[in-house]
Amino acid sequence: MNTPFHLKGYAAKIGIFLLIAVLTSCNALKRVEEDELLLTRNSIITDGEKVVDDDINSLIVQKPNTRVLGYPLRLNLYNLAKKDPDSLYQAWLYKKPKREERLASFLSQKQVEALGESFLVKGYSEWLKKIGEEPVIIDTSRTRKTLQRLSAFYGNKGYFNNSTTFNVVKDKRKQRAGIDYIVTLGKPYIIDSLSKNIVSPAIDSIYDLNKISSFIKEKKQFDLTDFNNERQRLTELFRNTGVYNFQESSITYNILWDTTSVANDPDLNVELNIENLRKRGDSAVTTSEYKVFSFEKINIYADYNFGDDPSELQSLEFENYTIFFKDRLRYKPKALTNAIFLQKDSVYRDLDRLRTYRQITNLNTFKYPNIQIIEDSTETKLISNIYLTARSKYSLGLNLDVTHSNIQRLGIGFSTSLITRNVFGGAETLSLSARGTFGLLSDTNLPEDFFSEIGADINLTFPRLWFPFFNTKKLVPYYMIPQTRISAGTSFQKNIGLDKQTLNTILGYNWSPDTFRNNNIELLNILYVRNVNRDRFFNVYGSSYKQLNDIASADIYTGDPLLIDFYEPDNEPDDPELAIPIGTSGFTDAILDGTVTSSTDDFIEVSRIEERRQRLTENNLIFSSNYTFTKNNKSGINDNSFYQFRINLESAGNLLSALSYVFPFNENDNNSLLVFGVPYSQYVKTEFDFIKHWDLKSSNVLAFRSFIGVAVPYGNSESVPFVRSYFGGGSNDNRAWFPYSLGPGSSSDINDFNEANLKLAFNLEYRFPIVGNFKGALFADAGNIWNVWDNVDDPAKTFSGFNSLGDIALGTGLGLRYDFTYFVFRVDAGFKTYNPAEVPSKRWFRDYNFGNAVIQIGINYPF
Template sequence: MNTPFPLKGIAAKIGIFLLIALLSSCNALKRVGEDELLLTKNTIFVDGEKVLDEDIKSLIVQEPNTRVLGYPLRLNLYNLAKKDPDSTFQAWLGKKPGREEKLANFLSQKQVDALGESFLVKGYSEWLKKIGEAPVVIDTSRARKTLQRLNSYYGSKGYFNNSTTFEIVEEKRKQRAALDFLVTLGKPYFIDSLSQNIASPAIDSLYLLNRENSFIQEKKQFDLSDFNQERQRLTELFRNSGVYNFQESSITYDILRDTTETRDDQQMNVELKIENLRKRSDTAITTSEYRVFSFDKINIYADYEFGDESDSMQSTEFENYTIYYKDKLRYKPKALTDAIFFEKDSLYRDIDRLRTYRQITNLNTFKYPNIQILEDSTQSKLISNIYLTARKKYSLGLNLDITHSNIQRLGIGFSSSLITRNIFGGAETLSLSARGTFGLLSDTNLPEDFFSEVGADINLSFPRIWFPLLNTKRIIPTFMLPKTSISAGTSFQKNIGLDKQTLNTILSYGWVPNNFQRNTLELLNILYVRNVNSDRFFNVYTSTYRTLDNIADNYEDEPALAGAFDFSNDPEDPNLIIPGGTSDFIDAVLNGTIATATDDFIDVSRIEERRDRLTENNLIFSSNYTFTKNNKVGINDNSFYQFRVNLESAGNLLSGLSYIFPFNQNENGNLQVFGVSYSQYVKTEFDFIKHWDLNRSNVLAFRSFFGVAVPYGNSESVPFVRSYFAGGSNDNRAWFPYSLGPGSSSDINDFNEANLKLAFNLEYRFPIVGNIKGALFADAGNIWNVWDNVDDPAKTFSGFDSLADIALGTGFGLRYDFTYFVFRVDTGFKTYNPAEVQSKRWFRDYNFSNAVIQIGINYPF
């Protein structure tokens, strides 16, 4: 969603000024007692060095009041609340004589008291307290708790003899002070020797085979986190080596050390102890040796419902699996067994259990499965029962949207989808969807202001890589969640632009090696775009028309242009008639029928070049591959990176076929398929995102993007649908979408696009009040033409000198977090505008009257 519009007037300036004045007048000490000190800052010093590590700083129990850009907003909001709201109500009663008596005429005293309880001021005060923050005054007991945490933390790093204290550092300002926490480490302890005492022979053998990977090493400084990681490593090792019932609590360590200050021996002996399996019964706790288990039997219960018994179900054997079903097996056995990673006579592995859960869920045919493991202790064998409960075969979805934007005065959209699961018995999913949007345009030069867009799609997905004559399981194993999708879709527009009709067909593959990587390969992506009303180009691209009309004003008296102008509105300043007059004028200029200035000839040539490209029909046969990698752990991880690379190639398949089959050619020598010149280009994109969690929900986010599409062979330019644009709510927010660039060009078209793009974004995000967040941002970037048929130097990337055309937009934003999505409003200011002359590029339009508001959903990156 993107709805930009400029701020005008000085009302916003006055409002912000009054808000700042109001908040500045608040007294931060209003709720601080005379014998109390307002906490302003915490600092940790270790052996005299200031600690910057956020993990260590998080150990501090008492934090100062939160600040928004250095200002204690929540504290002052809290201080604005009335300390005694009931007294405010009494003051209101006594402010005007007879007010209390009038209330008493129709209210009882009890009702009057109740009115005071619910009085607006009281409710307002409670709301201020709720969104505000009480003053944080120094509490020495909480400071001592911080010392205990610091002592324990550095003790866990081997500094067992560390000492801690704190100091209260009063500031020059009244009743304000900072806390300094001072830590003296002392000498660290090291692991001198490492031994083991393992009760179960099977566990002992597994440990000895994998001991070299231990996190605990001799001569290494003691670190408690190493012991925790080693305990986790051993648990995973044993559970993935057949010991399905291994308990992490069986692992303990005996550590012998001398922490007396009189001895200068910082060595310690560590003994790893792994006890036997402990089992609790109703009467006693028994122990037994751990053993390695393998699978004896694997049962799959298809279409299982709670309470079903295997005796009442039919069964069939398939590749050492037993499949139970009712009446008729609705699934191909291989589709079920491919999702199971347990195999007969194989060792139990926890990772196989996890992969089974993931793959069954990925089928989108069953609900979350139930996997039961039964033990035959006499033979060290396991029986696995896998219960699969089917989802509904059919799902129907309906959506209705009402939209409004700078293009649509009013739009009503609907979409519906029908999902059919297990359509061929192999857990395939067929999806049929239809969509439509109807409404009124905000501003148009077209005869009608009614628009419509309808479309339909069909998608068939398989839970495997489908490729004839190739065993893809060896290349992409099932645990990578392989998926094949075959889709086709079409759409029809009326009174939107040039009224495009599109047809799209895609054969794609996807696989996920792990939680942090994703691969998508579109082996074939066919897109056909037909412009139904190409004659409406100058009705739609009004900026281009005005440029052409201004040039034509110099030649309105030419005899060759008789009939090209409309004199009815203004005989002194006639306009070119669309489309006949515009075509006649362009032809007359380019054919030399009329003599024109050189600059006018160049400008008209460029306009015609742009018109040809934007009105031509497109046929794109492409293949592309996308690789995405990130290290984000959970939705609350605010320190992560994400990298995405995309490679695309178009036209090579058709170019190869042209050597076998004769293709028609147009007047320019371009090869055509079904009467349309096919596009040929290569395209690559690199996108990198990095987030830093600063502290207390303050996040610094950075994004960089580079993309280039190079036409060659059968094309001199990249199709409009594959080109780049700049500006908008997710790009450079100081410019409208499509309004920035290319390069330093100042003749702004309606939709500016090019085939090279650079973008850099930096955003500082911080909490304000409750679910309201704030942001400061800087967006830099631009688009250029390169290696195509555009010859305008202002729009072309010619080397490092063109980097001076990178635009800079800065601004601020507000967000409201609805948990499931974030509503975002950003205000951008043109800080450096390359479209201006050199001397006026910086801060030329840096004011609220020229600011741009961008509205979006979720964070831009």
């Protein structure tokens, strides 16, 4: 049985050896002429110190060939290509006088010509050149261009008298060299005095009130970046204090050398100039003073289409807004004005205009709005025309999926959704969706191999915080894009697991103070889970059945006449099997109630199996509330240096517990209170998730994630519901273990679905480019799950203090990704580096080879 795995591992080792042999045999100097030098490194040295700043090193024009984990992969791929495949083919074709004639008679002249363009002759060389990289030969002209860049860069930092040179340093290896760029900085120039020359009185007054925030200060070293930042600051300042038409080009600086300062202490005098507004007419350019503008009138054009004649529209006045519409107004006026932050008699603020764009777009009722700003005849008042074009009131979506997994041989899924906009006239959105999956199960031992799962959801979204008898506008202004979501959903399974039926209802609120922070509150989240076929537990959870059957297979039980009816009648004498469900439940009851004498170990093991069965088969009723806060500083999709953290707090069962003091609830045999015949869950749960990315250089990224989560049952519950528990392993967790296969703790009895109520996870991944859209990764995943403060008493599965941190599993591995621009497809191979389920002497590097690697497939990066 082991022979195929040995052969597989042997073949993998041979393949890796051959790959290494091919790559190392490549000659990096194959395309380097005798009088040329291959560039191997660059260094920038300023005043004797090596520069490590990536931004400064990016100024170097000519960089060495890229490397993948220290190996010049793309260079050697390029060197594998034929230098001139056309000439080589022609030389081969005419080497023998009649070769072309014989080929033409056998094929055809056209096919002979096509052969020269084929992939085997020419195509593969062109492909290798395309994905490869030419050798970087030292070019002194490009080196001098780098010196110019360095001189200009340090000049912008105030080192006006810097000097630059370079040295070509040959390596000990043949025809290879590095370049040292040497910069002598000299004394930096300091800003000695600041002055201003602002023509427009309004601009001058605004500047004086806000000059304390200036980036340019006396006695500070000259830095051109400060001047650019100050220009942006002033432009934003003026445009947010009424000067809607301010032009950044109006800002200039005069920089004068202080002729009285000595050479060792060079000083600068800086004068800020802000000119008047320049207007270009048909024949000349005129200037005028900048003025502070306020709004005289704000017009809202609802349901506007290009080409509409405003004179044919009806209008109404509402809270200092004029709303124009056709025939009838389909929106509540307040729903429109709440999304607009430009107000009559208030000064113009660019920030209000941007917030208006953002909020109207977020309504999901209108297309991107057109906001027009017009000066009136007084040149101090503005008229704003806001044109809103409605999106389609109804939209229908359809999706079809074909799936395959370890549960289903073949599954065909569909989903459909109908979106209705502006349901009640207040820009509300109603979404109705239905989904279904049908197919064949992988487990052919089940009575039926056909399964189905259907579900439906209804979601209603309000573009405001809806809370009776409480005004939330002051607490959460509309520019924070508040939303209220009311949803309800249900699903039904047949021939999947225990055939769950679920019902879920949510009342939630969401708002974002800015693009970097988000708050989400689910005031009420009700989840009801009903297990229809609880007797199928041991059919579904085969590992639990095996554990119980192994105990029941002992001679002391198989020979007991009180248990004989619990075994399958057609069993082999040496391989008895408990009947499901009568045999499994009967044997368990006989052991636990003492009908049959058992050993202490068997009693404990059977009680643990029964506890797990009861917990996973019981119906769940969860009344919970939760709050989630998310923050990140990612500036854009290409920002590879950012952080993100998320904190979540959840509490369940407290409302029902309070009501139990008012209304008499029934109790079950375990003294748990029942609501509609189901014991309600009571627990508190908290999670903290932190992600940090470091942009190293050349598209290399180091990514880190840490996760800590714990859910503590109390009151009416002794354990956390399965749907709220944690699991370890999987493509987004510890990739050396499959989902649900890690832990809890150091336990070695692997269940079908291992879960617990405490989780620690830490991930570190180094990502690097390989060739083209192919990316690579090296990763280390650490973590585990444990039981804590619940009814699990197995010491191997429980967290008992710092000593339990020794159960943290470590998986390491490598991954390959392909970037499709819109998403990333990835394959990861994880290796169990430290496995706490093994005995201590065999935990490190047990079965650490490709034959025992765990292959995980995922979409997009795991974190």
